[in-house]
Amino acid sequence: MQARPARSFSILGWLLESRNGLGILFMLPAAVFLLCFLTYPLGLGVWLGFTDARIGREGIFVGLENYIWLFDDPVFWLSVFNTMLYTVVASVLKFVLGLWLALILNQHLPFKTFFRAIILLPGWCRPCFRRWLSGGSTIPSFRSFPMC
Structure with missing residues (x-):
């Protein structure tokens, strides 16, 4: 009886041979994108919350001092x-209005069908109208005419 040669393990080989490997490979660019553009700014924001950083200079670690100051400020509360009030009222009104129109x-x-089109058409046309209104660009200096 002959022994089978040991196979070398590689992550790429495992991904290509496994049942879900191709799916994982397809998700990798999205995961890298999320890490770069969502996780890093979130972590940086948390770190800056613990420092006294200003624009143009590095901050010094101050611990919870910023948060203590924030929670003592009546304007913050x-x-x-x-x-919270705006979120609750807007959510309830949107839900009630949407349910009422659906019923x-x-x-x-x-x-x-005419009334359905009248109600749904503004939601469908909004992105196209916004693009047309901005002259094909969302950058203000490239607009064909100024907007208020």
Whole structure:
């Protein structure tokens, strides 16, 4: 009986031969993108929160001093309250309005498809209209006419 030669292990070989390897390879660019453009800025923001950094100079580690100052500021708590209030009210209104329109549009009404188009068309046309209005560019200096 002959012994089988030992196979060398490589990650690329395993990815290409495994059942889910191709899927993992396809997800790698997205994972790298997320790490570079989401995780790094988030980590940097947390780190800067613990320093007294200013634009143009490095910061010195101050620990929780910035957060203690922030939690003692009444304007911060007012902005937190306003943000929560706006979020709750806007979410409830959007939900109620959307449900109400959906229930109305599922009734047997004359010109039902016309009303569906009238309600849904602005949402579909908004990106095209925005692009047309900006002159084909989202960069303000490249617009064909100034916007207010």
